[in-house]
Amino acid sequence: MEIGDDHRFWVKPWIRTVRSGDLDAVGRVVAEGRARGGVPATAAVVSCYEAGREGFWIHRALTRGGIQNRVVDSSSIEVKRRARRTKTDRIDAGKLLMLLVRVCSGERGAWQEVRVPTEAAEAARHVSRERTALRKEQTRLGNQIGSWLATCGCGVSRRARRTAAWWTTARDWQGERLPAPVQARIARAEARLAVLTAQITTLEEAQRAATQTAAPESxxxxxxxxxxxxxxxxxxxxxxxxxxxxxxxxxxxxxxxxxxxxxxxxxxxxxxxxxxxxxxxxxxxxxxxxxxxxxxxxxxxxxxxxxxxxxxxxxxxxxxxxxxxxxxxxxxxxxxxxxxxxxxxxxxxxxxxx
Incomplete structure (x- = not known):
């Protein structure tokens, strides 16, 4: 893309769609773009994309291909404040392109970029994030069991629920045993809780082991x-x-x-x-x-x-x-x-x- 000081020298952006994960197609488009712009094959290529579900593998792939890439925080991109605004992939691509030009021209504050972790750091945080997710699921199941008991007028403390098969001896508001379907549902939920507890214990043991082997100055x-x-x-x-x-x-x-x-x-x-x-x-x-x-x-x-x-x-x-x-x-x-x-x-x- 050529940029001049006068608006008459602006060239319409050349937009091409590439299928996700097709890195060979990206290389072909870059080569074609250089040819269209009349720049040498060694000319620098600058790109950007919004951080999202794909993570950072795209950034690493582009960087290894010699492309200077920037990962952008999508919430920092300025948008029109109208309640109903037009939004398409083509419009978003053009907006990102204009912001990229401004950033490459030296403007500060046009957007906020995401710090890209190393592959080792990105892989290591799966342990703590998985533990957090399992803890939330554990809490959700425990609260759900409490809600089922409440519908039967049954109050069983969390301490009492630590005993094996506690639901078979629990009594409802009439002093009767819980209905068979309720007992079966609680049994299945308790089985899932046991699996969650075992997985959480495994992750916490791994964290403690890493702490014990860590150097004091780390x-x-x-x-x-x-x-x-x-x-x-x-x-x-x-x-x-x-x-x-x-x-x-x-x-x-x-x-x-x-x-x-x-x-x-x-x-x-x-x-x-x-x-x-x-x-x-x-x-x-x-x-x-x-x-x-x-x-x-x-x-x-x-x-x-x-x-x-x-x-x-x-x-x-x-x-x-x-x-x-x-x-x-x-x-x-x-x-x-x-x-x-x-x-x-x-x-x-x-x-x-x-």
Whole structure:
């Protein structure tokens, strides 16, 4: 595509459709495009695509083919604000092309790009993500069993539900045994729960084994030395990119997590919309858990002292203010994992001597 300083020199974009996964076709189209543009075969080729279900294999394939590719966060692409706007693949391709030209021309802020993990880092995070998914399924099944019991007027505590075949002795509101179909359904759900529990145990054992073999000066070895940081939490932090994203400053670390103020100020309108939930959802969930653990097990740390000074001991204030802790804590953990600088006032577990 040729670009001139005057609008008369603009050339209509040349659009070709390539079937997904057909890398040979991509090479042919690139060669044909170079020929049409009259550029040498060694001319640089720049491409982009929206991050999505396909992941990063497309980026790696294009990069190995000599193409300078960029993976774009789709939510950062500017769109018209009309309620009914025209949207087609051709329009989206043209929009991406114009944004790519602007970025290659040196414009900053046209979009936000996604940091591409290494193949090893991408594969490693399957363990923590699978565990999270299994935990959610485990909770869902447990709640579902409780709902089935409620329809029969039967209240069985979770502790009592740990015994074998507990549903055969449970009684409904009349003191009768549960109907046979209900018992059969609970039995099947309990069988699925047993499988989930076994799989979760296997994954957690693998995480603990990785922690035990990790070098003390490694990122994982450092994080688990801190009181209040469990193996599971440390693994999720690292899998979601606390280290491999290679942050340059604390602002980038905070941007990954989110929980930033969403201020709306325009003309005479000035209001606070609360915090923005934009960010890594997995990181947000584990950071809230870490924040509660931190203020409990690290009472002498600077972060805990700041939290207590601002929000006191009132329960409501503490529940609101805890959202301010994860951002500070994540930045402190990032510095500790990458540089070894211990968070101010933090306590470490005693070093185990073999």
């Amino acid at each position: 990122a994982l070895g450092r994080l688990v030395q801190l009181k209040g940081v469990a193996t599971t939490s440390a693994t999720i932090l690292l899998d979601e990119g606390l280290v491999w994203r290679a942050f340059r400053n604390r602002r980038e670390v905070g941007g990954l997590q989110g929980f930033a103020p969403a201020i709306y100020s325009s003309g005479t309108t000035d209001r606070d919309q609360g915090i923005s939930r934009a960010g890594n959802a997995r990181l947000q969930a584990v950071s809230i858990q870490l924040a509660w653990n931190w203020v409990r097990w690290q009472p002498l740390s600077a972060i805990t002292q700041w939290y207590r000074a601002h929000f006191g001991e009132r329960r409501r204030a503490r529940r609101i203010g805890i959202v301010a802790v994860p951002r500070k804590l994540l930045i402190a953990l990032w510095r500790y994992a990458t540089t070894g600088v211990v968070p101010a006032g933090a306590l470490l577990h005693p070093v185990r001597v073999a």
